[in-house]
Amino acid sequence: xxxxxxxxxxxxxxxxxxxxxxxxxxxFGTRDAGTTWSSLEAGLPQEDAYLTILRQAFGAxxxxxxxxxxxGATSGDxxxxxxxxxxxxxxxxxxxxxxxxxxx
Numbered sequence: 001x002x003x004x005x006x007x008x009x010x011x012x013x014x015x016x017x018x019x020x021x022x023x024x025x026x027x028f029g030t031r032d033a034g035t036t037w038s039s040l041e042a043g044l045p046q047e048d049a050y051l052t053i054l055r056q057a058f059g060a061x062x063x064x065x066x067x068x069x070x071x072g073a074t075s076g077d078x079x080x081x082x083x084x085x086x087x088x089x090x091x092x093x094x095x096x097x098x099x100x101x102x103x104x
Contacts, residue, residue, distance in 0.1 A: 023048045027071070029085050043088035044079060051075055056100040072098025 025044040028037045045051075051073035058071040067084040076095035081088045 023050050025049045025051055025079075027069075027085055027088075040081075040085035041088070042086065043081075051077065054099055057098050059101040059103040061103040068103060070101050070103055072101050074098065 024041065024046045027040045027044070029040050030037050052075070053071055053073050057073070059069070061068040065084060066082060069081040069085050070078065070091065072078040072095070074097040076097060077093050078091040078095065078098060078101070079088050080091045
């Protein structure tokens with residue numbers, strides 16, 4: 001079940017670079033329907049990380065404080081979070097280009 005209170009978006013969506021300035025990977029989240037956004041980057045690459053994230057390459061499962069979030073890059077890197085984006089970890093590196101992510 002998706003958590004309607006937490007909406008996440010890449011810094012730039014759909015076929016664009018997900019890296020922010022200076023090659024930092026960032027995911028942004030909102031808990032107030034987009035009025036304010038916060039950067040959720042703990043554990044994500046923060047140097048020389050120029051990744052392309054496709055819109056379909058972002059998935060979620062669960063809800064509340066244990067919301068699982070996952071996204072993949074065309075570089076083959078996959079990242080995950082088991083705490084709603086508060087912290088991130090590398091799920092896998094150097095896969096084939098990741099065009100979509102689905103969680104069950």
